[in-house]
Amino acid sequence: MTNLLSSVISSYTWNRPIGLAWDKPYTVRYASNIDDGPWHGMPLGGFGAGCIGRSSRGDFNLWHIDGGEHTFENIPSCQFSVFESHGSSSQAYALSTQAPEDKSLAAWRWYPESRGAGENFHTGDYHALYPRSWFVYENVFQAQLSCEQFSPIWANNYKETSYPVAIFLWKAHNPTNAPINLSIMLTWQNMVGWFTNALKSPEVKIRDDGSPVYEYQPRLGESQGNYNQLVENEQHFGCFLSRVAGNAPVQEGDGSWCIATVKHPQVEVFYHTRWNPSGTGDELWQSFAVDGSLPNHVDDTPAADNTQIGAAIALRFTLQPGESLELPFVVAWDFPVTEFAAGINYYRRYTDFFGRDGQNAWAIASTALTEYQNWRSQIQSWQQPILDREDLPAWLKMALFNELYDLTSGGTLWSAASENDPIGQFAVLECLDYRWYESLDVRLYGSFALLILFPELEKSVMQAFARAIPHSDDRQRVIGYYYTIGADTTTAVRKIAGATPHDLGAPNEHVWEKTNYTCYQDCNLWKDLGSDFVLQVYRDFLLTGADDVQFLADCWDAIVQTLDYLKTFDLDGDGIPENSGAPDQTFDDWRLQGVSAYCGGLWLAALEAAIAISDILLTKRRGAENTEELARQKSIYETWLNQSRPIYEEKLWNGQYYRLDSESGSEVVMADQLCGQFYARLLRLPDIVASDRALSALKTVYDACFLKFQNGQFGAANGVLIDGSPENPKATHPLEVWTGINFGLAAFLVQMGMKEEALRLTQAVVQQIYDNGLQFRTPEAITASGTFRASTYLRAMAIWAIYLVY
Known part of the structure; x- marks a missing residue:
């Protein structure tokens, strides 16, 4: 007997028979991860x-x-x-x-x-x-x-x-x-x-995957x-x-x-x-x-x-x-x-x-x-206009709303209001396995939902990063990555002044005040975080009405400090900071050497954003004391940009796509190679690469990383050879399908006029999540063998980037 009451339920839900078991749900890739x-x-x-x-x-x-x-x-x-x-x-x-x-x-x-x-x-x-x-x-x-x-x-x-x-x-x-x-x-x-926690000061240990972890006993x-x-x-x-x-x-x-x-x-x-x-x-x-x-x-x-x-x-x-x-x-x-x-x-x-x-x-x-x-x-009233859009497929409407689950269950913090934070401070965990807040590289894509739906909370997160950039913390920590590869124990300072922190801290310390909790890598060496910060600040200004000039002014000193700090990694003086050969960016198991497409592109886009911000502050705050300093900084960034742009092309363009980097000799096609170009176009900045080259690279990514990787069943792998095969069959990150990176890539495809391809890619990932028992715990990564890593992951809310550009 059909229940007539079900007729009032939206036709766009995720649904499942009550109590019906899964035949073969995804299982965790590493035993130490939560499953x-x-x-x-x-x-x-x-x-x-x-x-x-x-x-x-x-x-x-x-x-x-x-x-x-x-x-x-x-x-x-x-x-x-x-x-x-x-x-x-x-x-x-x-x-x-x-x-x-x-x-x-x-x-x-x-x-x-x-x-x-x-x-x-x-x-x-x-x-x-x-x-x-x-x-x-x-x-x-x-x-x-x-x-x-x-x-x-x-x-x-x-x-x-x-x-x-x-x-x-x-x-x-x-x-x-x-x-x-x-x-x-x-x-x-x-x-x-x-x-x-019954344990009031639990000991922090390095887990077998190199992540810091402490015991929780409710x-x-x-x-x-x-x-x-x-x-x-x-x-x-x-x-x-x-x-x-x-x-x-x-x-x-x-x-x-x-x-x-x-x-x-x-x-x-x-x-x-x-x-x-x-x-x-x-x-x-x-x-x-x-x-x-x-x-x-x-x-x-x-x-x-x-x-x-x-x-x-x-x-x-x-x-x-x-x-x-x-x-x-x-x-x-x-x-x-x-x-x-x-x-x-x-x-x-x-x-x-x-x-x-x-x-x-x-x-x-x-x-x-x-x-x-x-x-x-x-x-x-909030949902109906989106649900009524005939140009959005039903499965995308379902996933758009259901991926917001993480704003509730992602270990979310929202503090009471204060004079400094009139609507309180906000933070969501990177995930349940990597239990630290608002990882900046992850939220580069994962924060689009917060930006679109709760912009004041989004800006409060970026202000917390701005406050943290000038601070230092000289405590030495063991770097977990070297522990996992059997290398000698390596230690590093927790936070260097001027470096953009990776995260806003963890629930066992002091969130918003003690940053850089993760010690898997030395985040002071990362080549994407400073650029990520500048781009998100400008994005949050531009896409929330472009009228909160005070927000830009509050973040400006931090922008100057972090770009100056990042430039110190330009060891050969060609204008672009080099990757060191250690995993020193969001793909933190993947070694990049020299100028890289990913970090270099973000650097170019961040310089353009910084120039745009300085223009706004010079125009809107004419009587400000730092006008001369603003103009000087703008000139510096223009010089760096003019120097960097031809180097990026010269070292990385191979006629079809952008090489992974300039020094490793890798021929891999990196799925997210042009994140910087995506952001530049999103923020109405000049293209960092020519449009025809961007399109060629994007089509190559779609073909190699998606269509030729497991016949397009799972989504786009992070990095494979042009025929879809692995460069190294034992590699970790290159052969994983990262849900949030895929949604970001899909937004780029839409932006470049490839809507049909964007939907096909997104649908493959959505089906893997919602058909295989991963609903309401969307992981960072899935593999072709039916395993996942890092459940309840922040980056997957990047699906709202697709909605933004659609």
Whole structure:
């Protein structure tokens, strides 16, 4: 029986039958990398507020409540359940197809999974179009049931987008000719205190892949002092879950949860404030499975040590033939503090609107129950013009929105406002395996989503880089790359003044203040970071209205410092900094020597951007004290540019494409060889290479790296020979397909009039992600052998660059 409620769901969702397993999902390439398996669904929660995730089998299994930390575990007591009676028959199910592995909740009956491959049993579908997702239940209940899930996220919204809340909007319809009695129950475990590191100063070690890593031990199950109580007002009813507070200030992990719903004249409300999630679950199921009720048990006694407690609310109602009803439930949480190193605490952005004592989950939930219809309307108003575009294929619309998941679940930080940062500071992890924030080389492509949709947050990130450039940090660190290749231990200074940092730090130190956390390579030697910084500053000015001159002025000194610093690597004085032969750029396993197409092109485009910025500052700030200095700098950059441009052509153009570099002798075709040209054209700067040469290079890349690499099934490999074969079959980065680089390359193809090729390339990558269990954890890299590396990767949001230029 087809569920009519599914007709209101967008036709552009990613969807999958409820509980249907994957035949052969991608697996992780290196054992040390995170591989949670394919059961990932769209995350719920605001930016920087912490988030939860619910997979297509109905289980709540992602808990990014502690800023920057990853906990993936099905907590079965957090669940929706449905009771239905129709005539003389009744049934009740917890709506996950995954029963607890520890045999807890043995009294509960779990929802049947869909099965394919000949068995052909279909119990409904999960749909996702971020920030909304849906469950549609079929062939199990007589009633037609669906649940829409969302959080209040929409473009240019710097308030509600930060809220720690998830709305679950249930719709029920009776298609039969007899009454149906239904009850919907929401159960939740009191997890206050669980999501903080039990190790306050964990040791940083070098992992086998050369990356710095520290141990994270959440306090799962530590519930001593936790209590649950009923809360209500005239319109709303719920259970508030907190912990007995001491006299100390609120710490990370302190706070509250709340589950809540509305009071409705057609609906009976039932509750239980203290049941045992570790037991059989019988104290709920005994009554719920009989008639959809709960015993209305009230007990706010705090939990003793090693005691788990849960809360439950249920709504029971009757639908007459043809009748429908819509009912909202809300899960809200309030954990106001994110702690980095011990004692370094930040309040989250949403605390600007709800206070900082950690006791506001009920206020947040009540706000959501009042505003959810308006919020959903705002989301639809933002998305609809994009979804209505007939020139964008359906799969691209799906991926555009769903790739935004990373802004919620990418370990996202969004701090409370301050005088220096009037909307707070923002940051997203490079990925879950490389756990440091806003890697500048990665966000060169990956930040397009933030730029287009939340430009003020984007500019705040670049201002953090501008502040960091003048600083130095003389501590020596072991460089992990040499450790992985068995070379002698090499150490380097963490941060040199004037060098652009690679990242804005990690969650175990002091994000925004202690930069350059990664030590896989010596980032002070990288030849792309300074150019990346200049290009992103100018891009963020130009593409957000070209009127925030103060933003350019604030970043100017950092631009001068980093270009001066980068120029010191021009050892032969030809105008272009040389790569050193170590992996010293974003492809940090790939050795480039001499002038390289990638870094050299970015250098040329950055000089053009710096010249354009100096022109704007000279024109718009005529009375400024540094006018003479600005003019002098502009002249220097013009000299460097005029010197560099012919050298780039002379050393790298081979008549068909640009060589990888000038000194290695490699004949490889590098997919991203003309990133600098893409940026120059994007920023309406003069081309850094002739248009006919750019087109020739781009066609060569498309043919060699995409069509001839595994017959175009996977996307474009980073670098292969002109016939599509590997230069070195044992190479790592050249033979990987990088999702974000592919999306950036596709944007370049669109820019150069090759739309059809751009779509074919993008579709190949999107299909690999969404057909093979990589949804909502898009990795940096996939391989032709069905493996991936570095899940939940920032660069993949480069898909919005395609939208920008399309």
